[in-house]
Amino acid sequence: MSSPKTIRWGILATGGIAVTFTKDLLVDPTTRGVKHIKHTVVAAASSSSKSRAESFLKDVGAPSEAKAYGSYEELVKDPNIDIIYIATPHSHHYQNAMLCLEAGKNVLCEKAFTVNAAQARALADRAKEKGLFLMEAVWTRYFPLSVYVREQITSGRIGPVARVFADNSMATNPEEAWKDGKHRMVNPELAGGALLDLGIYSLTWVFQTLYHTQPESARKPPKVLAALKNYGATQDADETTTVVLSFPRSEELGGDAHAIATTSIRIATTPGGNTDAPGIRIQGPKGEIQVFPPAFRPTKTKIIGKDGSVEEKEWPQPGPGEGSGWYNGFGGGKNAEGEGHGMFWEADEAASALVEGRKEGKYEGLEESIVIMEVMDEVRRQGGLTYPEKIETTKYPTQL
Structure with a gap:
């Protein structure tokens, strides 16, 4: 049997959801019956400071050699990264994802994918042009x-x-x-x-x-x-x-x-x-x-x-199990000892796609992500809800 393929992740942003995702990511995949891939974190970036990224890497238990960056621009230039997980607010997803794609990086981007469908289409088009993997991180779909x-x-x-x-x-x-x-x-x-x-x-x-x-x-x-x-x-x-x-x-x-x-x-x-x-x-x-x-x-x-x-x-979530001394959770909540949060399933799917050469997620392709964004556009149109132009625009780069 061939040894598992290791996928090297970069983490863009260091807030609560990034902590939960990365802690799950670093759990041994065999605890959930996954044997063909492994995950490692090679770098993380905080837009506020390099020291914030250093603290993040320590908090999540990343390998000691993982690099900390004080800007997203530095992160996307790291040649050792296979895929970047974007964990910023949805207002910033378009600009952040485009930055990654332009740098030739595969992307797993938090939900909601973008602010509007035009942005989602632009990202999908750019990923296709550059032959890159792009997936919306709707983790629940992969449970x-x-x-x-x-x-x-x-x-x-x-x-x-x-x-x-x-x-x-x-x-x-x-x-x-x-x-x-x-x-x-x-x-x-x-x-x-x-x-x-x-x-x-x-x-x-x-x-x-x-x-x-x-x-x-x-x-x-x-x-x-x-x-x-x-x-x-x-x-x-x-x-x-x-x-x-x-x-x-x-x-x-x-x-x-x-x-x-x-x-x-x-x-x-x-x-x-x-x-x-x-x-x-x-x-x-x-x-x-x-x-x-x-x-x-x-x-x-x-x-x-x-x-x-x-x-x-x-349907309990797997993980390192009782007696491991390991905990994860989100928003101030804490799961039972050794119980994963469930974000590893989407990471497994993204990693599997890279190994197989696929450019989209299996359980939600880009076309479906765009249709859902179109629905949300229409909901906002009927409700009269608009956001500032700088976060609705497809112009890249735009300073936020």
Whole structure:
């Protein structure tokens, strides 16, 4: 058996999501049954200082020889990097990803991919021109749980999906939690609001069950009807958004299908962090698949058949395991000892693509990322939500 191929990562930005991703990345892949690839971190960059990047590398347990850079421009010039993970706010994704692509680097870019579809198209075009790998880091799509749900749908277990309800919301008091208005969740300068940060997961569940499960040649973008409530304190950021989608589909595939995707920063999918009610319901004539919150990191599914039969499954995240003394988490939360967060699955997919010579992700290609960005563009158009021109533009480079 051939030895695993090691993929060398560069980490662009050093905030909370970068810490979670990189700690997961450095977990031995054999703990999750992956044997054909390994990951290492060779460099990280902070836009604020080299010392910040040094602290980051130490915090995540990167190899001692990993290099720290005080600018993204220095990072992309490092010849030892195979792929760069971009962990900046969505407002900066286009400029950062284009910087990487222009330097000839493969890219895994955090969600939401960009601020708008025009930017996503421009990145996809540039990656294709340069023969580079480019993927939106919608980590949830790569969970074994998500693979299982899609397999149940394509096997016909619940019949053609007729309707999907998907919510990803969190109850905060934004006026208190982010009172200065500068936090990325409410700041228009950072493309703030529920839609791009949280609603992307609601749309992810809609698309991976109603769009991605159709034959590629049959997929058609949905019609969109949206209602958007602005966050009063900063205005140009949404606090609650509701999207009704109608997916055109041939009669042979079940006819048109509907979905409702919702998101909010003021009310929760389930209050108090309870996970006893499904946040996602995927319905067909033969039954229903339920996915329990949080939508971005679910660990439980339930399938209810037309005959009343119930199949429940738990999907714990693997990792180094109990007794390892290793912990990961996000946003102040901490998972159980030795339990990964689940970001390694998307890293495995990106690494596998590089080994196989693929230029896109297997479970969400660039075309689908662009269609989802088009939906979010239309939601914002109907809701009258625009962001500053400097973060909406496709002009590169633009100083942010």
